[in-house]
Amino acid sequence: MVKIASTFGRSGTHDFVLVRASALVMLAYTIFLVAWLVSNPGVGYSEWVTLFSHLGMKIFTLLTLTGLLIHGWIGIWQVLTDYVKHSLLRGIIQLIFVIALLAYWFTGLFVLWGV
Numbered sequence: 001m002v003k004i005a006s007t008f009g010r011s012g013t014h015d016f017v018l019v020r021a022s023a024l025v026m027l028a029y030t031i032f033l034v035a036w037l038v039s040n041p042g043v044g045y046s047e048w049v050t051l052f053s054h055l056g057m058k059i060f061t062l063l064t065l066t067g068l069l070i071h072g073w074i075g076i077w078q079v080l081t082d083y084v085k086h087s088l089l090r091g092i093i094q095l096i097f098v099i100a101l102l103a104y105w106f107t108g109l110f111v112l113w114g115v
């Protein structure tokens with residue numbers, strides 16, 4: 001069986017499930033943050049530090065950042081394979097997106113664990 005190296009999952013079905021699961025994690029994170037902001041009006045720096053210093057919030061945020069990485073990679077791969085037919089150009093664009101997604105993830109990691 002030939003395996004496509006640029007897909008994140010093992011198959012199209014696996015990619016489909018990963019995209020849906022990562023979307024649910026990101027949705028849950030967004031709902032949580034909006035609910036927290038609504039229930040805590042006038043949020044300042046100390047409240048943000050208190051929120052993000054909890055281990056559960058750090059894990060939830062890293063899980064969301066990982067979901068963003070997976071969701072972004074699969075999404076950009078699907079769009080580029082459909083619309084960019086020149087393989088060198090597609091590879092360059094994919095490389096740029098991978099670097100950006102990894103930069104977001106590592107920035108989130110370092111900022112989050114610095115709290």
